Amino acid sequence: MTGTARTDHVPENVPENVPENADVVGMWVTADGHIRQELLPDGRYDEARGTRRSAYTGRYTVTGDHLDYVDDTGFTATGEIRDGVLHHEHLVLHRERK
16 A cells, blocks of 8 residues: 555544445456455455555445545555546556456
Protein backbone atom coordinates (compact mmCIF):
# COMPACT_ATOMS: atom_id res chain seq x y z
CA MET A 1 0.00 0.00 0.00
CA THR A 2 1.30 3.47 -0.71
CA GLY A 3 0.78 6.91 0.73
CA THR A 4 1.42 8.39 4.11
CA ALA A 5 -0.06 7.37 7.41
CA ARG A 6 -2.72 9.87 8.43
CA THR A 7 -4.09 9.10 11.83
CA ASP A 8 -6.49 12.04 11.51
CA HIS A 9 -8.26 10.12 8.71
CA VAL A 10 -8.79 6.82 10.54
CA PRO A 11 -12.53 6.32 10.98
CA GLU A 12 -13.39 5.93 14.66
CA ASN A 13 -15.83 3.05 14.31
CA VAL A 14 -15.01 1.09 11.16
CA PRO A 15 -17.43 -1.84 11.12
CA GLU A 16 -16.12 -5.25 10.15
CA ASN A 17 -19.24 -6.31 8.31
CA VAL A 18 -20.50 -6.58 4.76
CA PRO A 19 -19.50 -3.48 2.79
CA GLU A 20 -22.21 -1.04 1.73
CA ASN A 21 -21.48 -1.67 -1.94
CA ALA A 22 -20.98 -5.42 -2.43
CA ASP A 23 -20.13 -4.72 -6.10
CA VAL A 24 -16.50 -4.11 -5.09
CA VAL A 25 -16.04 -7.61 -3.63
CA GLY A 26 -13.59 -9.76 -5.57
CA MET A 27 -10.05 -9.74 -6.93
CA TRP A 28 -8.62 -6.53 -8.39
CA VAL A 29 -5.33 -6.67 -10.31
CA THR A 30 -2.89 -4.19 -11.87
CA ALA A 31 -2.35 -4.52 -15.63
CA ASP A 32 1.01 -6.25 -15.09
CA GLY A 33 -0.47 -8.61 -12.47
CA HIS A 34 2.14 -7.56 -9.89
CA ILE A 35 -0.39 -6.25 -7.37
CA ARG A 36 -3.47 -8.29 -6.53
CA GLN A 37 -5.97 -6.87 -4.07
CA GLU A 38 -8.76 -9.14 -2.90
CA LEU A 39 -11.72 -7.32 -1.36
CA LEU A 40 -13.55 -9.82 0.80
CA PRO A 41 -17.29 -9.76 1.55
CA ASP A 42 -16.69 -9.34 5.30
CA GLY A 43 -15.02 -5.93 4.82
CA ARG A 44 -11.45 -7.27 4.95
CA TYR A 45 -8.84 -7.09 2.20
CA ASP A 46 -5.70 -9.04 1.38
CA GLU A 47 -3.15 -7.51 -0.98
CA ALA A 48 -0.36 -9.49 -2.64
CA ARG A 49 2.69 -7.89 -4.26
CA GLY A 50 4.59 -10.04 -6.73
CA THR A 51 5.33 -13.33 -4.99
CA ARG A 52 4.71 -11.82 -1.55
CA ARG A 53 1.30 -13.08 -0.46
CA SER A 54 -0.63 -11.02 2.10
CA ALA A 55 1.82 -8.14 1.82
CA TYR A 56 -0.90 -5.89 3.24
CA THR A 57 -4.05 -6.91 5.07
CA GLY A 58 -6.71 -4.90 6.81
CA ARG A 59 -10.27 -3.70 6.55
CA TYR A 60 -12.12 -1.43 4.18
CA THR A 61 -15.41 0.39 4.06
CA VAL A 62 -17.36 1.58 1.05
CA THR A 63 -19.41 4.76 0.75
CA GLY A 64 -20.85 5.05 -2.73
CA ASP A 65 -17.84 4.72 -5.05
CA HIS A 66 -15.31 5.70 -2.34
CA LEU A 67 -13.28 3.18 -0.35
CA ASP A 68 -11.46 3.82 2.93
CA TYR A 69 -8.74 1.33 3.87
CA VAL A 70 -7.15 0.78 7.29
CA ASP A 71 -4.42 -1.84 7.27
CA ASP A 72 -3.67 -3.99 10.29
CA THR A 73 -0.85 -1.64 11.37
CA GLY A 74 -3.16 1.41 11.33
CA PHE A 75 -1.97 2.86 7.98
CA THR A 76 -4.79 4.47 6.01
CA ALA A 77 -5.43 4.85 2.30
CA THR A 78 -8.33 5.59 -0.02
CA GLY A 79 -9.69 4.34 -3.31
CA GLU A 80 -12.42 5.14 -5.77
CA ILE A 81 -14.29 3.13 -8.37
CA ARG A 82 -14.56 5.04 -11.65
CA ASP A 83 -16.03 3.41 -14.75
CA GLY A 84 -15.53 -0.05 -13.25
CA VAL A 85 -11.85 0.60 -12.44
CA LEU A 86 -10.43 0.76 -8.91
CA HIS A 87 -8.13 3.74 -8.41
CA HIS A 88 -6.29 3.00 -5.16
CA GLU A 89 -3.85 5.79 -4.32
CA HIS A 90 -1.51 5.76 -7.41
CA LEU A 91 -2.55 2.25 -8.50
CA VAL A 92 -5.06 1.35 -11.22
CA LEU A 93 -6.66 -2.05 -10.72
CA HIS A 94 -9.12 -3.96 -12.87
CA ARG A 95 -11.38 -6.83 -11.92
CA GLU A 96 -9.68 -10.14 -12.46
CA ARG A 97 -11.14 -11.97 -15.44
CA LYS A 98 -11.48 -15.72 -15.06
